[in-house]
Amino acid sequence: MTTMPRAIGLLLTGLLAAASAAAAPKTRNVLLVTIDGLRWQEVFRGAEEALMDKEAGGVPADAMEALRANYLADSPEERRRRLMPFFWETVVPQGVAYGNRDAGSPASVRNEAWVSYPGYNELLTGRPDPQITGNAAIPNPNLTVLEWLDSRPDFQGRVAVSAAWRVFSAIINVERSQLPLFVTTQQSEPGTVSPPIAELEQWMEDIPPITTKEHFDVFAHRAALDMIERRQPRVFLLALGEPDEWAHARRYDRYLDSIRRCDRFVAELWNKLQAMPGYRGTTTLVLATDHGRGVNSGDWTRHNRTTPQSNEIWLAALGPDTPALGERRDAPPVFQSQVAATIAALLGEDFRAAAPEAGTPVDEILGKSDRAPR
Numbered sequence: 122m123t124t125m126p127r128a129i130g131l132l133l134t135g136l137l138a139a140a141s142a143a144a145a146p147k148t149r150n151v152l153l154v155t156i157d158g159l160r161w162q163e164v165f166r167g168a169e170e171a172l173m174d175k176e177a178g179g180v181p182a183d184a185m186e187a188l189r190a191n192y193l194a195d196s197p198e199e200r201r202r203r204l205m206p207f208f209w210e211t212v213v214p215q216g217v218a219y220g221n222r223d224a225g226s227p228a229s230v231r232n233e234a235w236v237s238y239p240g241y242n243e244l245l246t247g248r249p250d251p252q253i254t255g256n257a258a259i260p261n262p263n264l265t266v267l268e269w270l271d272s273r274p275d276f277q278g279r280v281a282v283s284a285a286w287r288v289f290s291a292i293i294n295v296e297r298s299q300l301p302l303f304v305t306t307q308q309s310e311p312g313t314v315s316p317p318i319a320e321l322e323q324w325m326e327d328i329p330p331i332t333t334k335e336h337f338d339v340f341a342h343r344a345a346l347d348m349i350e351r352r353q354p355r356v357f358l359l360a361l362g363e364p365d366e367w368a369h370a371r372r373y374d375r376y377l378d379s380i381r382r383c384d385r386f387v388a389e390l391w392n393k394l395q396a397m398p399g400y401r402g403t404t405t406l407v408l409a410t411d412h413g414r415g416v417n418s419g420d421w422t423r424h425n426r427t428t429p430q431s432n433e434i435w436l437a438a439l440g441p442d443t444p445a446l447g448e449r450r451d452a453p454p455v456f457q458s459q460v461a462a463t464i465a466a467l468l469g470e471d472f473r474a475a476a477p478e479a480g481t482p483v484d485e486i487l488g489k490s491d492r493a494p495r
Contacts, residue, residue, distance in 0.1 A: 145469060146441075146442045146466070146467055146468065146469050146487070147402075147403060147440075147441035147442050148403060148404070148405045148440055148441055148442050148467040148468060149355065149403035149404070149468070150354075150355045150356065150357075150394075150399075150400055150403060150404040150405070150468075151355070151356050151357075151404070151405050151406075151407060151440075151464050151467055151468060152357050152359070152390060152391070152394065152404060152405070152406050152407070153356075153357070153358045153359070153407045153409070153460075153464060154358075154359045154360075154361065154387050154390070154406070154407070154408050154409075155241070155244070155358070155359075155360045155361065155408075155409050155410060155411060156361050156362075156364060156380070156383050156408070156409075156410050157237060157285075157286065157360070157361065157362040157363075157364060157365035157366075157410065157411055158237075158362075158364050158365025158366075158368055158369075158410065158411070158412065158414060158424065159364045159365075159380060159383070159410050159435075160413055160414045160416075160421075160433075161220040161221065161222065161228070161413060161433055161434060161435040162416065163201075163204060163377070163380060164201065164205065164208070164218075164220065164221075164435050165197070165201060165220065165221040165223065165224075165435070165448075166197045166200065166201060166223070167192065167194070167197055167198075167199070167200020167201035167202075167203065167204050168192035168193060168200050168203075168204055168377055169373075170189075170193060171418060172373040172418060172421060173185065173188055173189060173192075173193075173373060173374075176418070177373070177418035177421075178371065178372070178373030178374065178418075179370070179371040179372045179373060179374075180372070180373055180374045181374070184374050188374050188377070191203065191377075192204055192377055204377060204380055204381055204384070205380065205381065205384040206384060206388075207384045207385065207387055207388035207391070208384055208387070208408070208437070211388070211391075211439070212387075212406070212408065212437055212439045213437065213447055213448055214445065214447060215439050215445050216406075216437060216438050216439030216440065216443050216445065216446075216447075217437065217438055217439075217443055217444070217445075217446040217447065217449060217485060217486060218435065218436070218437040218447070218448050218449065219435060219436045219437070219449050219452065219455045219483075220433070220434060220435025220436060220455075221435075221448060221449070221450075222433065224448065224449070224450040224451070225450055225451040225452065226448070226449040226450060226451070226452040227433070227454045227455075228433070228434045228435050228436050228454065228455045228456070228457075229432050229433060229434060229454065229456055229457070230243060230249070230411075230412060230432050230434055230456070230457045230458075231243060231248075231249045231456055231457065231458050231480075232249030232250075232253075232457075233249070233251070233254075233426060234253070234254045234255065234425070234426060235412050235413070235424055235425050235426050235428070235431045235432050236255060236256055236412060236424060236425055237256055237286070237288070237365070237411050237412065238253055238255065238256045238257070238288060238291075238292060239253045239254060239255075240410075240411030240412045240434075240457065241289075241292045241360075241411050242261060242263060242292065243457045243458050244409060244411065244457050244458075244460045244461065245265040245266055245267060245292070245293070245460075245461055246261075246263040246264060246265050246266070246461060246476065246479065247266065247458050247459075247460075247461035247462055247472060247473070247476050247478070247479020247480050248263075248458055248476070248478045248479055248480065249458065250262075250263055256288060258287070258288045258290070258291040259291055260291050260294045260296060260297065261291060261292055261293065261294045262294075264475065264476060265292075265293055265294075265298070265461070266461035266462070266464055266465055266472050266476075267280050267282065267293060267298070267300060267356060267358060268280075268293065268294070268297070268298040268300065269465070269472060269475050269476070270356050270464075270465065270468070270470065271298065271300060271356075273470060275355075276355055276356060276468075279352075279353070279354050279355040279356065280300055280301075280354055280355070280356045280357075281300065281301040281302070281348050281352050281354040281356075281357050281358075282300055282301070282302045282303070282357070282358045282359075282360070283302070283303040283304075283341045283342075283344045283345040283348055283357075283358070283359050283360070284302065284303070284304045284305070284341055284358070284359075284360035284362075285304075285305050285335050285336065285337075285338050285340070285341040285360060285361055285362035285363065286304070286305075286334060286335050286360060286362045287304050287305070287306050287307075287334040287335060288334060289302065289304055289360055290302060290304055301348065301352065303318060303341065303344035303345075303348060304341075305325060305330070305335060305336030305337070305340045305341055306325060306330055306333070306334065306335070306336050307322065307325075308322055308325075308326065309322060315347055315351060317343070317344075317347040318344055318347060321340050321343055321344055324340070325340055331363070331366045332366065335362050335366060337363065338361045338362060338363045338379065338382060338383065338386065339382070339386075341359060341360065341361060341362075342359065342361070342386040342389075342390070345357065345359045345390060346389075346390070346393065349390075349393065349394070353399060355468070356464070356468070359386075359390065361383050361386065363375075363379035363382070363383070364376055364379045364380050364383065366379075367379055368414060368421065368422050369422055369423075370422075371422045387406070387408065391406055391439075402441060403441060404440060404441075405438060405439065405440025405441065405442065405443065405467050405486075406438065406439045406440060407436075407437075407438050407460065407463070407464060407467075407486075408436070408437040408438070409434070409435075409436050409437075409457070409460055410434050410435060411434075411457075412424050412431055412432070412434065413430060413431045413432060413433040413434055414428070414430075414431050415428045415429065415430065415431055416429070416430050434457060436455055436457075436460070436483070438463075438483075438486045440467070442467060442486075442487055442488045443485075443486050443487075443488060444485070444488055446485060449485075455483055456480055457480075458479065458480030459480040459481060459482060459483050460480075460483075461476070461479055461480070462479050462480060462481060462482045463482040463483045463486050463487070465482075466482040466487055467486070467487065
C-alpha cells in the first residue's frame, strides 16, 4: 500500500530537482561596461552626417574627409556597424539590445536630473535618489548592487571596478564598500599596486588628462585587463567616459572615434574572458549608459533636465542565459533602474530582497518571458 505513494514522492522530488536545475542561471560572472554619454542615436543609427561640420560638430576642416570615409554609409545599419563593429557583429546577433526608439523599443532613466552621478546611482542601486541631483563627489549613501554582492558569501573579495571618471570613488562609496577600485588620475603609494598599474600611473602623470577628474579611457581599460588577470573577479565594472567628454567639448570627430575605441575595448575584454577557463561560457556581458543627450546641432553636447530627450538611453546584454533576441522592436519599455536587479538575478541572487525599491529584473535578459517593469 505504501509503494505507489513512495514512488510518486520520488518522482515529484526528481521533477522538482530537475526544474530547479533548469531554473538556475548558467551565468557565474558578470562584466558590466558603462559608456558615459553615448546616445542611442549613434548606437542604432550610426554617425550623424549633420554633425560632421565645423559649426555643429567642431570638426576641423582637415579631418572632415577621413571622418566621412570612416563612418558614413548609405544605410543606418552599415553606419552603425562601422561605428561599433563588435556590438553589431557579436553582441546584438548573439544577445539582445534595447533602446532603438525608431523601432519602438524605448529605454529611459527614472531619475529627474539626467546627468551622470544620478544615472550611475540609479543603475547601480536600482532606484533614483532625489537627493542626488548633480555630479559633486559626495559619498553615496545608497547600497549598490556591487557592494551588496561583495557581502554575499560566494562573492566576497570577487567584485572590482575600473573607472575613467574620478567621481566613481564616491559613487561606489569606496570608503564604506572597500571595493577594489582603479580610477584614472590616481597616484598610489609605491608598492601598493601591481607593476602594470604602477606603469599606468606613470603614463597618466606624463600625459595631460582630458579634465582634472578624468583621463583617457585606455588607462581604465588596461587597468581592467590587469585586475581581471590578478583578481579573477566574478563581478567587474568597467566605466568608460571619453564619449561624454568629447561631446561636451563639441568635437563630434573625437566623440565618434572614442565610441569606436570603446567598442574595441569591450571586444578585447570579452575575448580575454572567453579565453580563460573560469569565464568561458559562464560570463554575461551587460552594456549600458548613464544618460542620453540633446538631439539637434545646438544641444547634442548637453544633457540635463532642461535638455529634451537626454533621459533616453540604451541597454544590451550577451551571455549564456540571454536568448539571441537581437535588436528589440515594438518592445515594452526598459528602465535604468532595472539593471542592478538584473545583474544580481543573472548570478542567482535577489537584490530586491535587500533593496525592495529597486526596479525588477529585465526578464528577457534572464531568458524569461516579459513582464511589466516597475
